[in-house]
Amino acid sequence: MPKETVEQYIGNVTDTVSSFWHGxxxxxxxxxxxxxxxxxxxxxxxPVRDTLPPRYRGFLEVxxxxxxxxxxxxxxxxxxxxxxxxxxxxANPKLRVVTQFDIDEAKCMFCGLCVEPCPTGAxxxxxxxxxSQRSVRNLTFRWADPENPFPVYKVVKGAEYFPRAPLGSIxxxxxxxxxxxxxxPEFLPPDPNAAAPKKAGPGAKAAAAKPAPxxxxxxxxxxxxxxxxxxxxxxxxxxxxxxxxxxxxAQPDGGAAAAPTPPNPGDGQPA
Amino acid sequence: xxxxxxxxxxxxxEEMLLNFGPQHPSxxxxxxxLVDTDGEVMKKAIPDIGYLHRALEKIGESTGYPxxxxxxxxxxxxxxxxxxxxxxxxxxxxxxxEVPPRAQWLRxxxxxxxxxxxxLVSTGTMASDIGATTPLVHALRERETVNDLIEALCGARLxxxxxxxxxxxxxxxxxxxDRVLKFLDHFDTMxxxxxxxxxxxxxxxxxxxxxxxxxxxxxxxxxxxxPNLRGSGMDWDVRRDxxxxxxxxxxxxxxxxxxxxxxxxxxxxxYYVRVLEMMESSKIVRQALESLPEGEIVAKxxxxxxxxxxxxxxxxxxxxxEMAYYVxxxxxxxxxxxxxxxxxxxxxxxxxxxxxGLMVADLVALIASIDVVAPEIDR
Ligand code: SF4
Ligand code: SF4
Numbered sequence: 001m002p003k004e005t006v007e008q009y010i011g012n013v014t015d016t017v018s019s020f021w022h023g024x025x026x027x028x029x030x031x032x033x034x035x036x037x038x039x040x041x042x043x044x045x046x047p048v049r050d051t052l053p054p055r056y057r058g059f060l061e062v063x064x065x066x067x068x069x070x071x072x073x074x075x076x077x078x079x080x081x082x083x084x085x086x087x088x089x090x091a092n093p094k095l096r097v098v099t100q101f102d103i104d105e106a107k108c109m110f111c112g113l114c115v116e117p118c119p120t121g122a123x124x125x126x127x128x129x130x131x132s133q134r135s136v137r138n139l140t141f142r143w144a145d146p147e148n149p150f151p152v153y154k155v156v157k158g159a160e161y162f163p164r165a166p167l168g169s170i171x172x173x174x175x176x177x178x179x180x181x182x183x184x185p186e187f188l189p190p191d192p193n194a195a196a197p198k199k200a201g202p203g204a205k206a207a208a209a210k211p212a213p214x215x216x217x218x219x220x221x222x223x224x225x226x227x228x229x230x231x232x233x234x235x236x237x238x239x240x241x242x243x244x245x246x247x248x249x250a251q252p253d254g255g256a257a258a259a260p261t262p263p264n265p266g267d268g269q270p271a
Numbered sequence: 272x273x274x275x276x277x278x279x280x281x282x283x284x285e286e287m288l289l290n291f292g293p294q295h296p297s298x299x300x301x302x303x304x305l306v307d308t309d310g311e312v313m314k315k316a317i318p319d320i321g322y323l324h325r326a327l328e329k330i331g332e333s334t335g336y337p338x339x340x341x342x343x344x345x346x347x348x349x350x351x352x353x354x355x356x357x358x359x360x361x362x363x364x365x366x367x368x369e370v371p372p373r374a375q376w377l378r379x380x381x382x383x384x385x386x387x388x389x390x391l392v393s394t395g396t397m398a399s400d401i402g403a404t405t406p407l408v409h410a411l412r413e414r415e416t417v418n419d420l421i422e423a424l425c426g427a428r429l430x431x432x433x434x435x436x437x438x439x440x441x442x443x444x445x446x447x448x449d450r451v452l453k454f455l456d457h458f459d460t461m462x463x464x465x466x467x468x469x470x471x472x473x474x475x476x477x478x479x480x481x482x483x484x485x486x487x488x489x490x491x492x493x494x495x496x497x498p499n500l501r502g503s504g505m506d507w508d509v510r511r512d513x514x515x516x517x518x519x520x521x522x523x524x525x526x527x528x529x530x531x532x533x534x535x536x537x538x539x540x541x542y543y544v545r546v547l548e549m550m551e552s553s554k555i556v557r558q559a560l561e562s563l564p565e566g567e568i569v570a571k572x573x574x575x576x577x578x579x580x581x582x583x584x585x586x587x588x589x590x591x592x593e594m595a596y597y598v599x600x601x602x603x604x605x606x607x608x609x610x611x612x613x614x615x616x617x618x619x620x621x622x623x624x625x626x627x628g629l630m631v632a633d634l635v636a637l638i639a640s641i642d643v644v645a646p647e648i649d650r
Binding site for chain 1: 335339340403422432464471474
């Protein structure tokens, strides 16, 4: 590097100082402008969900009263986080009823692909996004009650309007009804894997594993979270039936607690 | 690399092995650099990648063709629109569908807004890596506005999933055009302010000029793309030279590095190319909004996307350079192979070659100036 002359050196110093003040003057000018940030959530003028654009892709909502049970949304979902089961109504064999309509919002990537093929607009994204739950299982929204299945909606030919409840109202009511730290539900129907640890672990070890599914419901929330975290690793659940007695007994909670999740097509996919 | 780790015990005196990252803010994601240093001067920096590998290309083989679109968002989360676009174009070529002009225009608008957002992050984090924290806040403020606009357009701020095979998902929302134009007016003045704030700051220039120079030949040899390649003085832009979509209808310049304050291809050139590109993007959005044709926004594509057996290749100019998709179909509903070629991956290769002799602090400038995004490297 060539040696700097004294003039160059002083020139550099003045350059630096002047450009330093130049930048700082812009920064200082922002002191006098209105801030553009707001404190979330308690200082926003409106609830944040009301300020979001209508196309916002938040939590999914299903209006069961206009769902035709066509399962187009289930097929469209690339992850497979929608699970729909239909059965014939016992009273009226011509009518089909939806016995299960679960959306695993914990897995959902809010892509909106399930909304597009729906013929009636029963499944829609809402602007709800504040729905964190301590138990990840509470994020599986059950839009059909297995005890009390809803009949499928018959589309009138040429209909252009479907009587949908105001978007977000159903979900809102549900979210408000549920505490954020509510314990996770025990899922129906029982998972076929639930029996697996009993088969694998002989005698006393199996007995240790048996009460586990029931335990989850009353388990401390922290435990429920742990158990739920293990459902996130399907390898754990699927490994249980194959594994010899020792590993199955080593973590009876892990293997068995993971079991009562709904049989989800997503587990089989490399999603 | 193993050798380097083993040699750690042999070091005597000043030499040492430094693990830079993976959880370092200036590594721009989860990347580890094994830095062999002698005091402050590096002997070598070896990037160690793969922390964010999610087998996205493999997932493309198991989801259907439309189902892979939201996954492409995750390839480059800072500029997801381009990944959408590249994949959509490749599948459209497989299906031999023609995209309606309005959809082409909407794609161009969305992509250029996305480029502005991405370059704002890139230039902002570069300034903050160098040590100037204020500009990042200014850049993120502008980016929030762009995100708001894109959110109003497609419903998400980062993982857009806006493009569909054969077109786009949504038309413009009401009043959106005016909002965009208002933002662009503001943005053009903001870029002037940005230049005064940081670009022409003497300290900043001196920190970047003549640092980590990548020559034109070398850049081509290593397969650098996009702003990194243009920063080295190579005049190449896929939008202009291999036109796709609506781009032939727009007039824009392709800024290249000219060695404004040092050598052609130094860190400052790569930075400055990005700043200039934001101006060009703003111009393109204006032109596109002005000449937006009427018509359909999505072509007629069968609900079951089942292309004939064959292969298709597409290339788009992403914010991180040329992004290419290679999709092979075996005549079923699922792709046989989906391959994405991304700019960040090749850019990582050059670090090992450029690093000898640089200061450790200049490594940060080098990483920032080639603007890598970890998920795009690993996919
Ligand atoms: S938004 Fe996407 S990921 Fe979520 S349920 Fe619908 S299709 Fe599946
Ligand atoms: S929500 Fe819509 S797409 Fe899904 S089953 Fe019901 S009607 Fe069909």
